Amino acid sequence: MSSPLAQAAHPISQNLDVLLELSFKSVLDSLPCYVSILDTGYQFIFSNQTIRNDFGEPAGRTCHGLLKGYAKPCTKCLVADTYQDKQIHIGEGSLKLATGEINQIIICTAPLIGIMGNVMAVIKIAINITKIKEAHKELIILGESMALLSHDIKNILEGLQGGAYVVEEGIKDNDMTLAGKGWRIVKKNIFEITRVAQNILYSSKKREPEMRMVNPALVVRDVIGLFQEKAGSMGIQLVFEINPKLPVVKMDQSGIVRMLGNLVWNAIEACRKSDDNNTGMVYIRADYFNKQQYMFEVEDNGKGMDDKTKQNLFREFFTTKGNSGTGLGLIVVDRIVRQHKGRIDVLSKIGVGSLFRVVLSLQ
């Protein structure tokens, strides 16, 4: 390090103020956060390039006008707080970018104090923390999901262990009826663990949808094939109604099969748990919704849902199935429908049944 004297003798030091101003400005402009200096009327005295890039030209505009689109100042304003008490303030908020995207931000305001001790202006720094917030949410979900998946898998292990014990006892006694009973329990749990594993795959972001032209009728037949035997063994009838005029459409076939499969499985479970003595019926339909859209419907005459259940349906790991569900099923449904830019309508009444309608574009 050179001494202050040596620095003073250096020719560059004569222009140090100019250089510092230029480099400060250039650093402020390239910072990945919004830096501004605001006057008492909340008008921009200074704004960095990041603000100009994301919100347009701030000259002559107010902070609330440019960043929020408001005519009046925000009801809770950290800049106003700093003007009032001359303190640094930190808070969180959201901003709508020119692209319409809503971003979560952390805001810090600090006073620029004049020689008379008054606040001449307020510097405001806003950092976009949307990605951090998203990562935080994902981490929470991941933690919960690990706990609940572990619960589900342990129940399946209990079934496998119990089933295997019954098979062994049957073989020991040369009682094949008993062994067969145990084997059915083992097979049921193999089916369960396969379903869980597939739902984990489809609920993760890793899998890319494979879009190709497919006839929706084929998808319904695939799903019926998957569940016909299982439903039959529970005394539940699967009925399919397909409009033969439906054209081929672009879709991720295995994703749509999984999505419908989860809805059908829920419908079967709802019938199984229904208290009335009617035969459980599950209808699977594929038809036009209107000229631009087609729909899949899964309807059951099972136990139906109350309003609270309906509201929580698509929340991660919400389940009413006690030991027999992770709540992953409808999350997978939701994710696949969103991948196809479609929507889901749910109609349900306690004691009458439920209808899930997935509306997708024909284009």
Next chain:
Amino acid sequence: MGKKTIMVVDDNPDFRFTMGLFLERSGFEVITAEDGKTGWEKIQQRTPDLVLLDVMMENLFSGFELCRQIRNNHLFKNLPIIGISAMAEEVGVSFNQETDQEYFSPNMFIDKPVDKELLLKSISDLLKSN
């Protein structure tokens, strides 16, 4: 001395069947119930020596509720209960005997999948101490 009777309360029919078979073949008389309500009725009729109780059943009259009912009844309050669930460790469903006494108080808690040796030892210990 006659066989001791164990009641298995679980909403999963496979669990009732496999656990019932295991306990019968281990020398116990077994009664089963698919929910807390049926469990409570059968407890009053048959007075089992021990209850093996799933705490995560779908029915509103869940394992927690049945446990409270047993503990609040002067005839059955000392009935040994083993709580069973696959949730114990992961989501912090751990019970403090002192603070959770009112809410849920099984004598002990066993995780699923059930370790059969541990289960038999626990049953034997609880039956002896009772």
